[in-house]
Amino acid sequence: MSPLLQGVLTILIGVGGCVGYFYASNLFLDKVLYPASGPNIGRNINRANRIRPWLFLMPAVLALGLYLVYPVVGSFYRSLFNRAGDEFIWFGNYTSMFGDAEFREAFVNNLLWVLVVPAMSTFLGLLVAQLTDRLSWGNIAKSLIFMPMAISFVGASLIWKMVYSNNPDIGLINAIIVFFGGEPVDIMLIPFWNNFFLMVILIWIQTGFAMVILSGALRGIPEETIEAAIIDGAGPVQIFFKIKVPQIVGTIMVVWTTITILVLKVFDIVYTMTSGNFGTQILPSYMMSYMFRDDGRATAVAFVIMLVVLPVMIWNIVQARKEMR
Amino acid sequence: MDNNAGTKSSLGWAVNISVVVLVLLWLIPTVGLLVSSFRDRDQISASGWWQAPFSVDLTFRGRASTSGMEQQNGLYVIEGNIFADAEVADRFPDGEGTVIAFGTRGAAPSQYTAGETVELRRGGTLTVNTDGSFRAENAEEFSGQGPRIYILAETPPDLTLNNYATVLTGKNELERKNAIEQGQTFRQLLFADEGLFINFVNTFTVTIPATIIPILIAAFAAYALAWMEFPGRGLLIAAVVGLLVVPLQLALVPLLNLHNQVGIGQSFVGIWLAHTGFGLPLAIYLLRNYMVGLPRDIIESAKVDGATDFQVFMKIVLPLSFPALASFAIFQFLWTWNDLLVAKVFLPSSAETKVMTVKIADDLLGSRGGDWDILATAAFVSIAVPLIVFFTMQRYLVRGLLAGSVK
Structure with missing residues (x-):
């Protein structure tokens, strides 16, 4: 068939x-x-x-x-059982995991991801939302910045793998470096900073999401408040930071937490770009490296991710209960 | 309203320019991939994609063939045009080109500039002009097939769909040609399960049920949570909100074990169920938020007229909820189409059941790491459908996002 x-x-x-x-x-x-x-x-x-x-x-x-x-x-x-699943070892998986240097590296890197990606995505999203707000071609601009949302993490990784390629005839960044007379560098091998180059990919994808929601929120701001500020002589920058942002703090928080949770799920980018080598390991891809090999360790990592997410979950439920009639 | 009352037009320019810069920054990486997918492999390695509209200098190998050898004034002479040579001609269909440099050895294909007269290794001289015409002279007869000529020539930009055919069938141009000469059709090559086409079909097979089933289930549940009175309703809604953020990773090991125990194993049924479960919280949340906002009068008057909840749902609520259904459908479609994690765990790892993301991430990146013609094309095949869905249905996507998070 x-x-x-x-x-x-x-x-x-x-x-x-x-x-x-x-x-x-x-x-x-x-x-x-x-x-x-x-x-x-x-x-x-x-x-x-x-x-x-x-x-x-x-x-x-x-x-x-x-x-x-x-x-x-x-x-x-x-996660309380050993690798084969036949022996109860209490928190043995957790203790051996915390003793593993790669896990600690993944944990620290993940912390960086959680700090940088939501902050940058939300910031850029807010910036674009504000800049395009009164633009005649704003909707086209938004649509193009929103587009990476439709692209898979694997596809996005390939797109950026090309940009980062160490061959100046393929990678745009190295082409620019060579154009200005520099030597081509392998961007994925730069210690520590390669993490940030990986984060760029997720920021590139998530900025559109933040922009759409924040631009909706900006439109929802009562116009009297802005008019009053203009009459009082406030400039555009003051209006933005002192009138607009305080009124959409709730939405900013929603965007921030949503992206934070996403960051803790995404293993695709690291998996496709570096397989967690060169000091770029993060928890989700660390877990995948134990999947099918050591279920005890894999579930222990998953549970650590769950614990990290837990405060957000509780906050969400509390918010939802408040809103319910 | 114009809140730029006191601002100068220079700020307007600054805004326009910075948005242009941002949009370009966002767009350029994708454009690079798209352009590369239409370029020939040699061109990709010879120049960057941003130079695609310009000609590229590539080396070619031809021969001053002894079949055209003549005797002139006691010398043996071969004259001709290198662009008419069979080995070169397929890249220069109109028989014209520009030679920049030439050589007589494969190790130094661009040793001499065009127009020079140089010594041949086995005796005699060779001249290659810019227009490709060459003249080889020797006091003795040229031996064998004639001396080799290497040229460095400007190649016109060559955008082709060839890469797509190669990626989809898994066979390169030569292999395809041979197979078709042996009587196979292109369609048969597509369905021969060797290229990305089978994975493309698999992605559809995973995506469509994994989009429709959660919508159906969630729509009924959302209606019950929005418009039916029963004990435990508030608790269930809170649970749905909580489950929105449960990390997927947690589900992988226990559920795969469960699937194996009940006999589903790694299969399409398994991945549909998994996607359904993982997509449900968002579906119920979005749809319930929307349904709660529907006018109470319509629903109550229908009930007064004797409609059961099932009828109210099917005939009133479901049609009215179309925008919310559409926006969730797009989310779920994009999410399942683009998913790598669930597919890696819940589908068997044999070639004929892999979805595109797994095939690209595990096979192509591993074995074809530097072949950007293959990689770019495969990536673009995998993102083409979501992009079409995105640009045609963007309205619903935006509406759904706003309904879900702005209060």
């Missing part, structure tokens, strides 16, 4: 099964279990309505439970 046909067939089965469940389960509830007819019609409708939310929710709750709640527990449990 041709792969295309096979693909289409499997798509039909998967999607059809899903539609079938909702349709059939509601039909069963309304026609067979508690039919809206006969002597008990009122009671039947009430009962059916008490069950229906759970019919609607069941697939979602099952999927969330299985794919996101269970793994938190499952990973932690697995």
